[in-house]
Amino acid sequence: MTQTVLVFLDRALPDGRIEDATKPQLFATDLGATRGDGVFETALVLDGHVRKLPAHLHRMTHSAALLDLDIPDHTVWERAIVTALDEYQRVVGPLTEVVVKLVVTRGVEGAHEPTCWVAASAPAPAAKRQREEGIDVLLLDRGYDSDVAERAPWLLLGAKTLSYAVNMAALRYAHAHGADDIIFTSTDGQVLEGPTSTVLLAHAEKDDAGRVTLKRLVTPRLDSGILPGTSQGALFAAAKDAGWELGYGPLVPEDLFDADAVWLISSVRLLTPVNHLDGKPIGSDPDLSKALTEELAALFDAIH
The missing domain is CATH 3.20.10.10 (D-amino Acid Aminotransferase, subunit A, domain 2)
Known part of the structure; x- marks a missing residue:
């Protein structure tokens, strides 16, 4: 199984919160899981550089606006991405080619707080x-x-x-x-x-x-x-x-x-x-x- 590094955006931790991707992390009542209510972006890291990151962040902001969904600022995502890639390099290996996925859901039903995370993993061989x-x-x-x-x-x-x-x-x-x-x-x-x-x-x-x-x-x-x-x-x-x-x-x-x-x-x-x-x-x-x-x-x- 492909090893994934998971970093949740957290108001109390400016650089994000590292969690175990092999353990349950998402509430069963999260609207991203129950209704697909959220947005995402997928970027490619080559030799340590996230390609087209500003364009991905801009498009995610645009997508979120179409859903009337408030999401964190670009700088918050950028810090979480750095945390994810540092952890990936530490536990998985070099940042030769890495897929970085940014996800934001509307969050747990009734909580009015989005769920946001960054996942870093190797690309599929195909x-x-x-x-x-x-x-x-x-x-x-x-x-x-x-x-x-x-x-x-x-x-x-x-x-x-x-x-x-x-x-x-x-x-x-x-x-x-x-x-x-x-x-x-x-x-x-x-x-x-x-x-x-x-x-x-x-x-x-x-x-x-x-x-x-x-x-x-x-x-x-x-x-x-x-x-x-x-x-x-x-x-x-x-x-x-x-x-x-x-x-x-x-x-x-x-x-x-x-x-x-x-x-x-x-x-x-x-x-x-x-x-x-x-x-x-x-x-x-x-x-x-x-x-x-x-x-x-x-x-x-x-x-x-």
Whole structure:
């Protein structure tokens, strides 16, 4: 079993309270457990550095605001993260690659005090394998149209909440049908996101000598009811500086099949190539797809 370091945020202890992750810690009446009422973020630590931490903390604050949930200041989370990583280094090993999860629930029912903690653990072995080998993906209907987020904000489609039962069910469906992951589509036919990732696609143009003269990176519309990706935002900024053109949907499934490369990107699995979509290969030129992946992966690896 993966060893996890657990640090609870505590008003009486500014740097957090270390607890035993192998022992019960959460009250059975905590609304995070009984109703999925809370938010979270997952960040990756590489060589001791928490990647994109300000972006994760900003998004968690935004998610909490959508839930009318008061959470501690960023500095409180930062101190608890330091405590967790120091303890991880002491009891587990080097901070070469560590997953840090920040969780806040509405707390015990009736107590009006959030429950907040930081968990540090090693990444799942599949994450590295999938980013290196690529994945097979299915398209699944999410059951909403692309305008529902604006029309029904109570659905919380722009928040990263603890209510992940549908996402996990979609992944189980993919695994049961021989795939690794899925991409949600809307009822009006637009490409949305993965259960735990953002969708990216690329097009490249070549001159008569075969040299790439233009590279365009595209992601679905951010107002289509998807979670704004911290990884997508960071990679877009790096790609723009490197001369890529950028685009935001709307995208339909045919755009994915016509792309030179498609990826799912997330904080832990990083930039992961899609090899097949609904059983069909992505990209007509494997060498070009590989070159685009290597270039973007290098840009993403340099992000702090």
